[in-house]
Amino acid sequence: MPKRTRAGALLTLTVTGLAPGATLATPANALAKAPGFLAAADLPPHPSSS
Secondary structure, three states, rough: OOOOHHHHHHHHHHHHHHHHHHHHHHOOOOOOOOOOOOOOOHHHOOOOOO
């Protein structure tokens, strides 16, 4: 196999393998609003508090 053909085949396999991985690694809610801070009312009570 000539070097150019081997390099082209390797490049094709690499790009083909990376495309699904990049798609799966992207979170589904990438454009969703960033999480905010918790308010005191959002936290559970401390076990020893009344």
